[in-house]
Amino acid sequence: MTKLQNAIIGGVRAVLGQVPASWLPGGTPDPLIDKRVALGGQQSRIDGPDKVRGAARFAAEVAMEDLLYAAFVHSTIARGRIADLDVSDAEAAPGVALVMTYRNAPRIGVPPPIGLTNLKAAGNHTLPIMQDPEIHWNGQVVAVVLAETREQADHAASLVRVRYDAAPARTRFEEGKASASTPESILVERNRLDKGNAGQKFAQAAAKVDGVYTTPWESHAPIEPHAATVAWRDGKLIMHDATQMIHATAGSLAKIFGLKAEDVHVSSPYVGGGFGAKALWDHQILGVAAAKLAGRPVRVALSRASMHRLIGGRTRTEQRVALAADADGKLTALLHHGYGVKPRHSVCDEGFSLTGRSLYACESFDIVQHNVELDLLANSFMRGPGETPGTFAIECAMDELAHALGMDPIELRRRNAATRDPVSGAPHSQSAMMEAYDLGAARIGWYRRSAEPGTHRDGEWRLGMGCATGTFPFTRMPGTSARITLDANGDAHVASAAQEMGMGTATVQRQHAADRLGLPVDRVTVTIGDSRLPFASFAGGSSQTASLAAAISAASGKLAIQLMRLAGNDTPLAGLKPSEVEFADGGLRSVEDPARHESFASILRRAGRGELSAIGESGAPLEVLKYSMHSTSAIFCELRVSEVTGEIRVDRLVGAFDCGRILNAKTATSQFKGGMIMGLGMALTEETLLDERTGRIMSTSLADYHVPVHLDVPDIDVLWTDIPDPRTPLGARGIGEIGTTGVAAAVANAVFNATGKRVRDLPLTLDKLL
Amino acid sequence: MSIRVNDTEVPPPDDARVSLLDLLREHLHLTGTKKGCDQGACGACTVLLDGNRVLSCLTLAVQAEGREVRTIEGLAGANGELHVLQRAFVERDGLQCGYCTPGQICSAIAMAEELRRGDPSYVTPDIAAGPAAVTREEIRERMSGNLCRCGAHNGIVEAIELMLAETAA
Amino acid sequence: MTPLRYVRAADKVDALARVSSGARCLGGGTNLVDLLRQNVEQASELVDISRLHGAIQERDDGGLFIDASVTNAALAAHPLVRRRYPVLARALLAGASAQIRNMATVGGNILQRTRCTYFYDVDGARCNKRQPGAGCDAREGFNRYHAILGASDQCVATHPSDMCVALAMLDAVVHLSGASGDRSVPLADFHVPPGATPQVETVLLPGELITGVELPPPTDAMVRSDYRKVRDRSSYAFALVSVAGGLALAEGRVREARIALGGVAAKPWRARRAEAALIGVAPQSDAFVAAIREELADARPLSGNGFKIGLVERTVVAVLTALAGARA
Structure with a gap:
């Protein structure tokens, strides 16, 4: 983002601050906040039976005639050029149909980068793909081999010989810090925040802490590897993809390959875990290019090693957090400075320094973050980008401050709970952080915790408890649209190119549409996952549910108008305006006189219509510029640390969430737990090993990159305040990412409580506790 | 020698490098078994x-010749009703994206048999007694x-407990 | 993976003939198939011995003979193993996952290769084990999992097996067959330190194959034994360090001590110096510390694994302390 964008957003915010709430989206609270039938229930996910049968079809599982299998050859240097390529052995190997390199690859455009201004862009970096001999990172694809079988493709790929002219590469974090850049903006926020003379307040404070916290490179590690099955038919492109951005991928491919948007069809009904990783990366583009060149369909299914070479993860961060408080524990200064890696070709900000700007009331702030620009694979968004590493630093610092003050860590949060946005002064749309703390503290039995570290033990194990706040902003994406079609029976069919990767998208929106339209859930279907359906934004930023809900709500409004028009005068509803009717009992009825009702089926029948459709769209999310809209959570952890080995065993996690109203108790619980377990992995074991001598990732298997196993995961309790946010559709805020935030800090704080050791460097492997 | 997959005899692949997993997914289109x-x-x-x-990824298909393979597609009853554990997974939400799910289910069904036999595990207090x-x-x-990245671990364990309770009853 | 032929051995003689003419022995395949697929190893022919008779037989002297093709799962579940050699059952169950233990064989487990990540990165990393003389990227790279004992300038890799650590502790003997007949080698001598030839990992000669493993009659310290594995995850991860320990006491003194270490060397490390230092001493923490320190006197940590010295010490002391306190 540029200075100009900073000025524009700042200007809009200033104006909206003066605009009455009723003019904005969410100005009138969504009636479904209180009128819930299916919403808020425990419905099992509707795709569950297919998934447990193995019948849900993923991208690498689409059968096609004449299919070729792709294998990749990756560069082994970080920077330089290809000096010599010998593909003759590979071309001569059994079953090989094509070896594609920069020499014969089709000339294609550069992927349009993901951004908030172009919803049809999905590129994770801005480099040309296989268009020249230049090497930009260790692992870049230098050749694609297509063969009749996977075994033949893999073998032939091993026969490609490449010689490089290596150039000096910047691959070391410490060295890169000296020349780090300082961007004007992080996402849509101005980067540098200097308010209230924080330096001076810090110097004069009664109590202060000042520490450096580091988090490592991390990998999304979805269990489904990235894959695409691609076919060209009559100049049109079909891609069965694993993506959390269907339309953006289709739009990007159209641009890259010079196609009309309607000639690109992307299908992605199920995604086997995304967490930010399932975007548009080189493998799909190379697969499409190779399929074009070979004139045959292609399956690209990445190996784990290829995933680590082609799919960027979360950057490592180094964050200094300094907190100052008066003797009562009121924060007087919050300083948050840090570094993350963002290669020049990368498009994703790891906005860890945004975390502290909304979390606590504080007199002064001094915040800025810097980009270390290295010759590496582009970093990308991973579950809870920004807030996940950000809460680790800030929430450990808060625990340290509580300890320094001799104050209970929950009490410290209570004294600093913000009543409005501490930086902008904007009102909260809804915020109840301390209610979450009270719920969580009661559930875990916080009273059992001893303030003195190292007090409780059981044999060789030292026992401890810790807590931390999690947070994630509310986002609603504009442009997401949904079509509702009523059929002759009066049943409703919702369609949108939204994404399902385990969140329960269709399950929840079916509940929503049922309640919105006054139908039982079994008279509603929801179809998603295909670019031929109405446009939807990405599944990211925890925005999809709100965006899709806004679209369905808008569509239902249009549907009501159309129904009233069709109903004409021979209806019990005659004479009513659309604003005077509401959906109920499979039809429309008068708000004033509920006895005046006509069913959808009846209206359509009288009008001689077999069906009726309306499309609605999620409008501009102006509410986020007027209100401070953030979810918060209180995470609690109870654990043991072995005095013998330093091993940590987490015995219990409790997460209490303030995320507005919960729409499906069963799937929401799963999503919160899932986020927390990713946070647990971050706390305990996860670290992508980047060899800084070569810029090469060395942890390229799931045996080297340790995600939690069953035995690492304890019983987890999830609670919520369930207080509606009056400014959001359904009163709900997104829940996909907040679960991950705060967990690593809660674990580290519990480790301190157990052992008296303060580890500020993730992951908390046993060697750091010996 | 053929391989018996879900009660059907199938010929082994010509190429000995083909894994049992790729035989299932790419040759037989039994894509319920996942490649993670x-x-x-x-x-x-x-x-x-x-x-x-x-x-099945570390098993060459030819190693399964003359043997019986059962996959996720072979667990449901003859008229398509779900296996008790499949039902329990849906009921307890032991899944999110669904990609690790078939492996978890197959694994748990065999685990139940290992438990019934009294096989010990690394956390069994008395290794001799089981x-x-x-x-x-x-x-x-x-x-x-069986890794899960969505974090369905609690639901998976609860679903397994439900199966063990139902089959014990 | 290069194209290859697969044959199922008709019997031991057939297997031997094929191995002596260059075929690779395939057990469960849990390591070899992966190595072949990643082009770390090549083979033109695989001879599958997993269906040769695989039995666990009790011998007259009370020992056991375990055929090479017995699976890890079957061995761990065997009642005599669990009663007489609990350290072995525990070590097996600490290894890999249930699925892998159902496939992996005893012979294959012994011959499994290091998990050094540079060894696996065929295209992008130097490794003397893979390519003699190429150099070692682990020595100055990621070496948290690497050796502190018996390593060389050429190679700092560790042997990843849990089972072998227990077998070394138990004085197990590996039985081999080759063109020139049968022979046997103590498991503790089967793997060799890397020295100048890290590509040579065992004393197995070309054309030889492992036919089985013999366990001696159980001694008191074998019966009163345990295996403790320390790793980054609580399960399904390779060892940072592991300890196989056994202790027998008489009149308040150590009569027999058995210790082997995993995750510290290119071979399962039988801690004979520590064992010797323990004979006749009172089974107390300071004696255990002194004994294991003697064993670790030659330890040479790398940039990333210095913690292993203290970790081994504490884990050994914990295992022995528990065994000393356990009621036999």
């Missing part, structure tokens, strides 16, 4: 080979070869 890592580190490809849970009780710790250790 292709190197024995995630458990998504778990199938039952002569009733024992194995990783597991005295099916604790959550026992289930978790025995299922640790």
Whole structure:
């Protein structure tokens, strides 16, 4: 983002601050906040039976005639050029149909980068793909081999010989810090925040802490590897993809390959875990290019090693957090400075320094973050980008401050709970952080915790408890649209190119549409996952549910108008305006006189219509510029640390969430737990090993990159305040990412409580506790 | 020699390099068995080979000649009704994206048999006596070869407990 | 993976003939198939011995003979193993996952290769084990999992097996067959330190194959034994360090001590110096510390694994302390 964008957003915010709430989206609270039938229930996910049968079809599982299998050859240097390529052995190997390199690859455009201004862009970096001999990172694809079988493709790929002219590469974090850049903006926020003379307040404070916290490179590690099955038919492109951005991928491919948007069809009904990783990366583009060149369909299914070479993860961060408080524990200064890696070709900000700007009331702030620009694979968004590493630093610092003050860590949060946005002064749309703390503290039995570290033990194990706040902003994406079609029976069919990767998208929106339209859930279907359906934004930023809900709500409004028009005068509803009717009992009825009702089926029948459709769209999310809209959570952890080995065993996690109203108790619980377990992995074991001598990732298997196993995961309790946010559709805020935030800090704080050791460097492997 | 897959005889592949997993997915289009890592580190490809849970990614298809393979597609009843554990997974939400799910289910079904036999695990207190009780710790250790990244672990353990309770009753 | 032929051995003689003419022995395949697929190893022919008779037989002297093709799962579940050699059952159950233990064989487990990540990165990393003389990227790279004992300038890799650590502790003997007949080698001598030839990992000669493993009659310290594995995850991860320990006491003194270490060397490390230092001493923590320190006197940590020295010490002391306190 540029200075100009900073000025524009700042200007809009200033104006909206003066605009009455009723003019904005969410100005009138969504009636479904209180009128819930299916919403808020425990419905099992509707795709569950297919998934447990193995019948849900993923991208690498689409059968096609004449299919070729792709294998990749990756560069082994970080920077330089290809000096010599010998593909003759590979071309001569059994079953090989094509070896594609920069020499014969089709000339294609550069992927349009993901951004908030172009919803049809999905590129994770801005480099040309296989268009020249230049090497930009260790692992870049230098050749694609297509063969009749996977075994033949893999073998032939091993026969490609490449010689490089290596150039000096910047691959070391410490060295890169000296020349780090300082961007004007992080996402849509101005980067540098200097308010209230924080330096001076810090110097004069009664109590202060000042520490450096580091988090490592991390990998999304979805269990489904990235894959695409691609076919060209009559100049049109079909891609069965694993993506959390269907339309953006289709739009990007159209641009890259010079196609009309309607000639690109992307299908992605199920995604086997995304967490930010399932975007548009080189493998799909190379697969499409190779399929074009070979004139045959292609399956690209990445190996784990290829995933680590082609799919960027979360950057490592180094964050200094300094907190100052008066003797009562009121924060007087919050300083948050840090570094993350963002290669020049990368498009994703790891906005860890945004975390502290909304979390606590504080007199002064001094915040800025810097980009270390290295010759590496582009970093990308991973579950809870920004807030996940950000809460680790800030929430450990808060625990340290509580300890320094001799104050209970929950009490410290209570004294600093913000009543409005501490930086902008904007009102909260809804915020109840301390209610979450009270719920969580009661559930875990916080009273059992001893303030003195190292007090409780059981044999060789030292026992401890810790807590931390999690947070994630509310986002609603504009442009997401949904079509509702009523059929002759009066049943409703919702369609949108939204994404399902385990969140329960269709399950929840079916509940929503049922309640919105006054139908039982079994008279509603929801179809998603295909670019031929109405446009939807990405599944990211925890925005999809709100965006899709806004679209369905808008569509239902249009549907009501159309129904009233069709109903004409021979209806019990005659004479009513659309604003005077509401959906109920499979039809429309008068708000004033509920006895005046006509069913959808009846209206359509009288009008001689077999069906009726309306499309609605999620409008501009102006509410986020007027209100401070953030979810918060209180995470609690109870654990043991072995005095013998330093091993940590987490015995219990409790997460209490303030995320507005919960729409499906069963799937929401799963999503919160899932986020927390990713946070647990971050706390305990996860670290992508980047060899800084070569810029090469060395942890390229799931045996080297340790995600939690069953035995690492304890019983987890999830609670919520369930207080509606009056400014959001359904009163709900997104829940996909907040679960991950705060967990690593809660674990580290519990480790301190157990052992008296303060580890500020993730992951908390046993060697750091010996 | 043929390979018996879900009660159907299928010929082995011509290419000895073809894994049992790729035979299922690419040759037989039985895509319910998932490829997560292709190197024995995630458990998504778990199938039952002569009733024992194995990783089909590390098994060459030819190694299964003359043997019986059961996959996720072969668990439901003849008229399509779900296996008790499949039902329990849906009921307890032991899944999110669904990609590790078939492996978890196949693994757990074999695990139940191992428990019934009294096989010990690394967390069994008395290794000679075998597991005295099916604790959550026992289930978790025995299922640790099946990774889940969505974080459905609690639901999976609850679903397994539900199956063990139903089959014991 | 290069194209290859697969044959199922008709019997031991057939297997031997094929191995002596260059075929690779395939057990469960849990390591070899992965190595072949990643092009770390090549083979033109695989001879599958997993269906040769695989039995666990009790011998007259009370020992056991375990055929090479017995699976890890079957061995761990065997009642005699669990009663007489609990350290072995525990070590097996600490290894890999249930699925892998159902496939992996005893012979294959012994011959499994290091998990050094540079060894696996065929295209992008230097490794003397893979390519003699190429150099070692681990020595100055990621070496948290690497050796502190018996390593060389050429190679700092560790042997990843848990089972072998227990077998080394138990004085197990590996039985081999080759063109020139049968022979046997103590498991503790089967793997060799890397020295100048890290590509040579065992004393197995070309054309030889492992036919089985013999366990001696159980001694008191074998019966009163345990295996403790320390790793980054609580399960399904390779060892940072592991300890196989066994202890027998008489009149308040140590009569027999058995210790082997995993995750510290290119071979399962039998801690004979520590064992010797323990004979006749009172089974107390300071004696255990002194004994294991003697064993670790030659330890040479790398940049990333210095913690292993203290970790081994504490884990050994914990295992022995528990065994000393256990009621036999």
